[in-house]
Amino acid sequence: MLIKMARWLRIMGIDVIVPQVEDDDQIFEIARSTGRILLTRDKELSLRRGIKAERIISDTLKAQLRQFLLAFEGIEGMMHGSRCPLCNGVLNVVSIDDLDTEMAHRIPERVLDHNSRFYVCQCGKIYWEGTHWSRINVFLSEIGVTPELPSH
Numbered sequence: 001m002l003i004k005m006a007r008w009l010r011i012m013g014i015d016v017i018v019p020q021v022e023d024d025d026q027i028f029e030i031a032r033s034t035g036r037i038l039l040t041r042d043k044e045l046s047l048r049r050g051i052k053a054e055r056i057i058s059d060t061l062k063a064q065l066r067q068f069l070l071a072f073e074g075i076e077g078m079m080h081g082s083r084c085p086l087c088n089g090v091l092n093v094v095s096i097d098d099l100d101t102e103m104a105h106r107i108p109e110r111v112l113d114h115n116s117r118f119y120v121c122q123c124g125k126i127y128w129e130g131t132h133w134s135r136i137n138v139f140l141s142e143i144g145v146t147p148e149l150p151s152h
C-alpha cells in the first residue's frame with residue numbers, strides 16, 4: 001500500500017484519493033472514470049491502456065515522492081497547508097479571531113498563544129504552523145519542493 005505516500009502528496013496539496021477497493025478492475029475503472037493518475041505497485045495494472053499510471057517501486061518515501069515529482073513535473077497546485085493529509089479535504093484558513101469556541105477548545109493553549117492562523121478541515125482536524133509543520137517544510141525542501149502557503 002502507498003498510504004504514506006498518498007498522505008505526503010496531500011500535504012503537498014495534491015488531490016489524492018485512496019480507493020477502498022481491492023479488485024484491479026475496479027481500481028482501473030475509478031482511475032479511468034475520474035481521469036486520475038493511478039499510482040500503483042502493480043506492474044500489470046500500471047501498463048493497462050486508457051489511463052495515466054505510474055508504477056512505484058521504491059519502499060522509501062523520499063524516493064517515491066521524487067519519482068512522482070520527476071514523472072509529473074510541473075504539476076499544478078502544490079501547496080503545503082491546502083489539503084488534509086488524512087481525508088483529502090481542502091483546508092480552510094481561519095484566523096484566530098474567527099475561530100469558534102468549539103474549535104478553540106480543541107487547540108492547546110500554548111498553541112493559541114503562538115499562532116494566529118489555523119487550517120481547518122471538514123473532517124474536524126485542525127492544523128497550525130508548529131514544529132511539526134517546520135519539519136514537514138524541511139522534508140519537502142529536501143526533495144526539491146519549495147513549500148508555499150495558501151494566500152487566502
Ligand SMILES: [Zn+2]
Pocket residue numbers: 084085086087088089121122123124125
Ligand atoms: Zn480532513
